Amino acid sequence: MLNALIIVWRESLEAMLVIGILAAWSAGRGGGAGAGRALWAGVAAGLASALALAAMMQGTLGSLSDHGQEIFQTLLILLAAVLMTHMVLWMRRHARGLRREMESALDRAAERRGAWGIAAVAAIAVAREGAETAIFLQGMASGAGWWTLLPAALAGFVLAGATAWAAARGLRLLPPHQVLRVSANLLLMFAAGMLVLGTDRLIGLEWIPPGADPLWNTSTFLDDGAGLGKWLADLFGYRARPAAADALVFFGFWLLMAAQRWWSARPAGPERG
DSSP: OHHHHHHHHHHHHHHHHHHHHHHHHHHHHSOTHHHHHHHHHHHHHHHHHHHHHHHHHHHHHHTSOHHHHHHHHHHHHHHHHHHHHHHHHHHHHHGGGHHHHHHHHHHHHHHHHTHHHHHHHHHHHHHHHHHHHHHHHHHHHHHHOHHHHHHHHHHHHHHHHHHHHHHHTTOTTOOHHHHHHHHHHHHHHHHHHHHHHHHHHHHHTTSSOOOSSSSOOOTTTSOTTSHHHHHHHHHHOOOSSOOHHHHHHHHHHHHHHHHHHHHHTSOOOOOOO
């Protein structure tokens, strides 16, 4: 599925860029081979933590009743949408200073705890990206199944490696900040789609009322059960016959994103003396 490919590509690319920052610091100021070994030990620990989280979620899912699984999957879908949105907003605020923040954290860690501090910073950075990916994919697997997502996820990881390699080689057509900006907008579209899917499930669980259902019907022009309509439904939350609750969540989400964008773009007011 395209959304799994893009999410894994984006998250893996971000993790690779973070690892690149850490590796460059380690080579330049970190204290030689010992710092390098600590760095890669931290990366391995972060990956192991992310895999453990994925296994724990899968184990929890398998131990639940059918109704419990439905609730767990619904909560995971909504959590994935919230985390995806939070990640995009965080990156918008901090992307420009990411290298400086990472290097400052490494300087402090190396000064206080030596190699163990460097390993901890690397482990936390990689575990964060891996945990987000695990939650996103688990939320998607609730609707599609892991075996459906696996080829796309692997392709996304390979594509991320190719993108990072091209960026490292100075390919001007792929500046990392532009790649991350475009992918961030796609992630917001996926988050909107997952919120709509979560809303459908909440309606099915009778936790929220659907309101007018359907609010409108565009299935004559673009059915969401096949072809382009199904592709838009799977990726971005299109519904040909949405309940009022679906429409409220979808348009409310984009209204909030537009308001946040406008607020963050406001010029700073004059300083008071």
